[in-house]
Every structure is written in C-alpha cells, then in structure tokens.
Amino acid sequence: xxxxxxxxxxxRETSVSYSPGFKHGVKLGIGDDAAVLEVPAGQHLVAATxxxxxxxxxxxxxxxxxxxxxxxxxxxxxxxxxxxxPRWALLSLSLPRADPQWVHLFSEGFRLLxxxxxxxxxxxxxxxxxxxVSLTALGSVEPGKQIARTGAKxxxxxxxxxxxxxxxxxxxxxxxxxxxxxxxxLDRPQPRVNLGLSLRGYxxxxxxxxxGLLADLGHVLEASGCGARLEIEKLPQTQxxxxxxxxxxxxxxxxxxxxxxxxxxxxxxxxxxxxxxxxENEIELSVIGExxxxxxxxxxxxxxxxxxxxxxxxxxxxxxx
Ligand code: ADP
Ligand code: MG
Numbered sequence: 571x572x573x574x575x576x577x578x579x580x581x582r583e584t585s586v587s588y589s590p591g592f593k594h595g596v597k598l599g600i601g602d603d604a605a606v607l608e609v610p611a612g613q614h615l616v617a618a619t620x621x622x623x624x625x626x627x628x629x630x631x632x633x634x635x636x637x638x639x640x641x642x643x644x645x646x647x648x649x650x651x652x653x654x655x656p657r658w659a660l661l662s663l664s665l666p667r668a669d670p671q672w673v674h675l676f677s678e679g680f681r682l683l684x685x686x687x688x689x690x691x692x693x694x695x696x697x698x699x700x701x702x703v704s705l706t707a708l709g710s711v712e713p714g715k716q717i718a719r720t721g722a723k724x725x726x727x728x729x730x731x732x733x734x735x736x737x738x739x740x741x742x743x744x745x746x747x748x749x750x751x752x753x754x755x756l757d758r759p760q761p762r763v764n765l766g767l768s769l770r771g772y773x774x775x776x777x778x779x780x781x782g783l784l785a786d787l788g789h790v791l792e793a794s795g796c797g798a799r800l801e802i803e804k805l806p807q808t809q810x811x812x813x814x815x816x817x818x819x820x821x822x823x824x825x826x827x828x829x830x831x832x833x834x835x836x837x838x839x840x841x842x843x844x845x846x847x848x849x850e851n852e853i854e855l856s857v858i859g860e861x862x863x864x865x866x867x868x869x870x871x872x873x874x875x876x877x878x879x880x881x882x883x884x885x886x887x888x889x890x891x
Pocket of ligand 2: 696
C-alpha cells in the first residue's frame with residue numbers, strides 16, 4: 571500500500587457529519603499543498619499541538635482506536651483550557667509500516683471525538699518510522715475571551731473538574747503488571763470542551779491537568795505571580811483511589827498526570843454560579859483551595875495541619891537531562 575492510499579483512507583474514515591448549523595469553514599482540505607480555512611468573522615484563531623510517542627505517552631499495548639482517540643482528546647483539552655471552540659485538526663503520523671487495519675481502527679477512535687466536537691481533519695503528513703502521532707488542533711474564540719494562565723488573583727477560588735489521580739493510578743497498576751480497573755481514565759480522557767466554553771467570562775485563569783496537579787497549578791501561579799493553598803482532602807477521587815492509603819492516593823492526585831481535567835480559578839463573586847455550571851455540563855466541580863498573594867503552594871489536611879508532598883510532577887527530560 572502506498573502513502574497516498576493511506577491518506578485517502580484516513581480522509582474517508584475520519585470524516586464527520588456536523589451538528590446542525592455548524593459551519594466547518596473548510597475552503598480547501600486534504601489533497602492540496604495546504605489547507606485554506608475560514609475563521610468565523612470577528613474571531614481569533616487558537617492553535618495547540620501535542621505529540622504522542624509510543625511507550626512514553628501511551629503504553630505500547632494501547633489499541634490503535636485509543637491512540638486515535640487520545641491524540642485528539644489531549645489537544646481538544648488544550649483548546650478547552652483556553653475556552654476555544656474546536657474546528658480543525660492536522661495529523662502527522664509516523665508508522666513503522668503501512669497497515670490499513672491499524673489506520674482503520676485509529677480513524678474510528680479519532681472519529682468518535684471528531685464527531686462529538688465537529689472537528690474536521692484538514693491535512694497532515696504521513697511518514698514511515700517509529701510509531702508517533704502528532705496532532706495540531708485549531709479552534710477559535712472571540713477576541714479577548716480566551717482564558718489565559720495569567721489571570722489568577724488572591725482570593726479567587728481554585729476549582730477542578732471531574733476526578734484527579736485516576737489515570738496515574740491506572741498506569742501504575744498497568745506497569746506493575748496488576749489488573750487495571752479504570753483503564754479508560756488513561757486511554758479515553760474526556761476533553762472538557764463544553765466546560766471550557768462555559769468558563770469564558772467567569773474563570774480568571776485555566777489550565778488542563780496533563781502533567782500533574784501540583785505541576786500544572788504551579789504553571790498558573792507562576793504566570794499569574796501569586797500562590798495558593800490547597801486542601802488535599804478535597805481533591806475529587808475515583809472509586810479505585812478510595813481503596814488506597816492516603817500517602818499513595820495523594821501521590822497520584824498531586825503528582826500523577828494524564829487526567830485532562832480543567833483546573834481553573836474563579837473570582838469569589840461567581841461562587842454561586844459553580845452549581846449551575848456543574849449541572850449544565852453534567853460534571854462534578856470541586857473547590858480545592860484558594861489563590862493567595864504569597865508565592866508557592868501550601869497543602870493542608872482537613873484538620874488544618876500542613877502536608878508536604880514528596881514529588882511534584884512529571885517532567886519529560888528529568889531523568890535524561
Ligand atoms: P506534500 O508533499 O505537498 O506535503 P503530502 O503527499 O504529504 O503532500 O500530502 C498530501 C495531502 O494529504 C496534503 O493535503 C496533506 O495535508 C494530506 N495528508 C498527508 N498525510 C495526512 C494525514 N496523516 N492526515 C491527514 N492529511 C494528511
Ligand atoms: Mg507532506
């Protein structure tokens with residue numbers, strides 16, 4: 571099978587039917603030298619890229635379906651954290667061999683999410699090499715409505731969606747050769763796109779939790795020039811985490827990555843609105859702390875005692891320099 575046949579297959583098998591009224595804006599898509607896209611009038615383009623390498627960003631036994639799903643999910647999560655509407659994607663695929671069955675399953679996983687969020691694949695690159703998937707997601711937002719990392723202020727509430735630590739726990743069990751429950755938390759993270767859109771005009775800062783709660787909170791605090799207190803017993807936990815000892819559970823929750831939940835700061839005046847937002851988006855929203863003037867993160871247990879975390883998050887080149 572030749573490269574162009576694979577590309578045609580990808581184009582065919584990832585194409586979605588749009589929600590009524592959604593304008594895809596694709597003037598030229600796959601098949602020319604570059605795509606030509608019409609950003610909706612008066613909006614700004616929002617762009618994010620993430621690469622998934624086999625063995626590093628997903629376990630080598632991950633199904634092609636889940637790889638297709640996850641490469642889009644992690645990028646939509648970045649758009650969600652900006653409060654952007656997803657529109658288009660570009661896919662750079664490096665495959666050890668041209669395998670139509672692999673591509674078929676990959677495309678199915680991709681299409682599941684692409685359909686849910688009206689994402690059109692408009693181009694990419696296909697090469698032969700070690701399995702690696704790089705995706706660029708493009709979306710749009712009204713000027714000035716994007717939610718940056720820079721806007722947190724002392725007194726803002728610190729809020730997180732869904733549950734935290736489940737993906738890291740699943741990965742740990744997998745690597746230890748133990749039976750994995752809640753593996754979907756690792757393989758099928760749900761990008762919180764609709765939540766991100768709801769947060770526009772309310773949240774003062776937002777980030778998606780990919781590297782671990784402390785690490786990602788640290789990015790927001792650094793960008794905003796402030797600190798935070800974190801109530802570690804308020805961190806929302808999955809069923810599987812509830813069965814663990816505190817130390818182990820907190821390690822997954824504070825330092826584990828891959829949850830792709832939204833972590834945002836909310837001016838206290840909008841506190842009442844949280845319940846409405848939670849209902850409308852059918853997602854749990856937990857207040858887990860507060861932004862403070864003094865830099866750094868201070869963790870506390872429910873009884874008010876301070877807690878010192880052991881590990882602060884995943885950094886790609888930490889062990890390799
Ligand atoms: P060029 O050599 O001009 O870059 P390619 O042969 O690489 O063109 O690609 C042909 C067309 O197919 C282009 O429109 C490109 O964007 C698209 N394409 C290639 N690989 C992929 C892919 N994995 N997913 C989506 N589109 C792709
Ligand atoms: Mg090319």
